[in-house]
Amino acid sequence: MRNIDYFDRQERLHPDRVLLIANGQSLTYGEVHALTHRTAGALLDAGLAHQEAVAVMSPNHPGVLVAMLSLWRAGATWIPVNTRNALSDNVVYLNYVRATVLFYHSHYADDARHVQQSVPTIRLMVCIDQPEGDAPSLDQFMRPAGSPPVADWGDPGGNGDELTAIIATGGTTGPAKGVRVLNRSWGTMLETIGNGMALKPNAYTDYPVFLATAPLTHAAGPFTMAGITMGATIVVLPQFDADAVMDAVVEHRVTHTFLPPTAVYTMLAHPRVREIDYSSLQFFLLAGSACAPEKLRQMVEIFGPCMCQSYGQTEFHLVATWLPPEVVAAAAAGDHPERLASCGRQTYSVRVELMDDDGNLLGVDEVGEIVGRGGIVGGGYFEMPEVSAETWAHGWHHTGDVGRRDADGYYYIVDRKKDMIVTGGFNVFCTEVEAAVTELPGILECAAIGIPDDKWGEAVTALVVAGPGAPDAAAIIAHCKDRIGSVKAPKHVFFKDALPRTAVGKFDKKTMRAEFWEGQDRGVA
Structure with missing residues (x-):
């Protein structure tokens, strides 16, 4: 299905449930639903064509989520702009994907003006949080309240081969490549996360509460959309801050959160970390880089039996393997302690294997490149057929990561191939x-x-x-x-x-x- 279909399904079921808590305000599913129709309508009024590239450049802010859902409702392709990149690199990327619309936050006003001057395909600028120069604010841009909803352009199959996004890879050599994220592969990823991280009965809430503190323009974006697929309330922090994370867990009784291991290491060293009640947490997801086994053991000791890990890539969407909390907790307690170094077993939506340089699949405890095929493999690289073909050699997606698999099917990443x-x-x-x-x-x-x-x-x-x-x-x-x-x-x-x-x-x-x-x-x- 399309992103907007997952959102609309939950809005129909829970229109009065709070969807978003951020910057001191809250919005329900019904309120966000109305805002997305008004914003999508304004995009279409401005001449947006189907599958055009719409970029979002902003720190974490409520308007980011509204802009994302709105562009998908209008049939556009999401281009997340990583503000940690050099501005020159972002300009090259936006020219490469031929972005036509830029939603931006006033914090990046100077960068946005440079983008406007340097990317000739940009014809519309919208400042998310306030009017800025010639750009209207998001509130000013959207259609008036009470405007009719936009027409639904979906097909019975959920437009599976159309683009959800073109997301830049994060390499250190050469210009970024744009990964073609398809509705079908993104949807499979969302459903895989939803099934793996389904809320367990508890005394705090009957629906998930997700805490997003990493950038929505990076891994927190799909994590947040997975929460919406599950009907969650999303608590968004402007940026990672250990004190703010701990306070938010207690205040909102957070059930799900995601952080890269390095951020959690910062929390482990915080003087308050052992004073907080983390009992509401069911899934504390580590992803983005490997976690040291001893540090993971400490995390279980402090945060409880909620720690979990996944492995994937932008091209191989995030959940190729899954190490659930119960396995992590058991390993921390001494049952198969080696699994603290594992990234888990393959998820049900993919087949994961190990391959040698000649294209031969390898067996138990043999070391080779991690390859995969299945529903969460994206559509290759935008306008780079040769690179796509190379990455898909021998009929498999090649990750460039080296690993091994034990007799129980647990994968262990050894290193990057290079x-x-x-x-x-x-x-x-x-x-x-x-x-x-x-x-x-x-x-x-x-x-x-x-x-x-x-x-x-x-x-x-x-x-x-x-x-x-x-x-x-x-x-x-x-x-x-x-x-x-x-x-x-x-x-x-x-x-x-x-x-x-x-x-x-x-x-x-x-x-x-x-x-x-x-x-x-x-x-x-």
């Missing part, structure tokens, strides 16, 4: 080093890289962000030798105030390596 250290003729996967380092107390983050070494070719090196009580470099190296052996243990440890990240929050290892490889005859890509 993110490997070759030291003394041995292959060392960075994630194994990072997991060993981060299980130590006081270690907030660790990134493992290879740096040039006359003896080893590349020397395993740990870049570490340390907090109170962290061990020194010698102790870290000694611990790793004991845990993973001398070949894999870091030869060097460098302490950093922070580690560079890409615009989507992943470690920017290209930047990390550049410090050490500059001037060498070769580098590591």
Whole structure:
């Protein structure tokens, strides 16, 4: 189905239920339904054509959700703009997808004017929160209250092969590629999340309460739409703040939330973290990067049996595998503790396998590239047929991630295919080093890289962000030798105030390596 079909189904069932709590205001499903018809009507009045690209550039704000639902009601394609990117990169991307409308927040007014001047296809600008220059506010732009609803353009199959979105990949090399997210693949993702995270009977609420604090223009966007599919109330925070998250859990009796592991590490170090009542939480989803097993054990101890993980990609929509709370809690208690390092088993909407470089599928405990096929695989890359074909070699979607599968079907991500250290003729996967380092107390983050070494070719090196009580470099190296052996243990440890990240929050290892490889005859890509 289309996004708007999922929303309309819940609005028909629960028009008076609060859908959105943000910026001190709340809106019901019925109120948002009316706003989306008024905004979609105004988009169509302005000449919006079916499947045109409509961009949204804003921090978390109630108007973001209204704009998203409205553009889908009007038949447009959502273009989320990652404001952590360089403005020049966003301009290149918006030109690539030929965006025609830009919804933006006044916080980004200067950037929006630059976009307007640099993207000739943009013909309509709407400022979400207030009038700004020549751009109307969202309230001014939409049709007057009481206007007739817009016509429904859906077909009996839910327009499965039409676009929901074109979402930029977050690589560190070259311009971003736009992933064609189809109604059918997005809908399968929403239903997979809804079934895996269905609300359990409890004393607090008979419907889910989702807390969204990560950017709606990134992973929190699909997470929020999954909540709407489930009829949830969505509590939106402007940005991640550990105190605000803890307060919101208590105030709103939050049942579902999502954060990347690095944000939860910040919470673990917070002085109030053990003072909060988290008993309403049923699903605390970790996604976006690997979580250190020892840190996950601490999360279960503090937040309760609600921790869960998923694995996926923009191209392989978010829930290719699923590690449910009961498995995480059991592993934390000592039942198959190795599963704390797992990203779970394949979800029912996909088939996940491991493949060698020749296209052969691999068996239990063999290491290979994670590949998949099924309902959550998107429609390839926008206007890049050659790249799409390469990614779909041998009839499977190739993730570029290396992993293994145990006899019970649990997958373990070993590393990125291109993110490997070759030291003394041995292959060392960075994630194994990072997991060993981060299980130590006081270690907030660790990134493992290879740096040039006359003896080893590349020397395993740990870049570490340390907090109170962290061990020194010698102790870290000694611990790793004991845990993973001398070949894999870091030869060097460098302490950093922070580690560079890409615009989507992943470690920017290209930047990390550049410090050490500059001037060498070769580098590591």
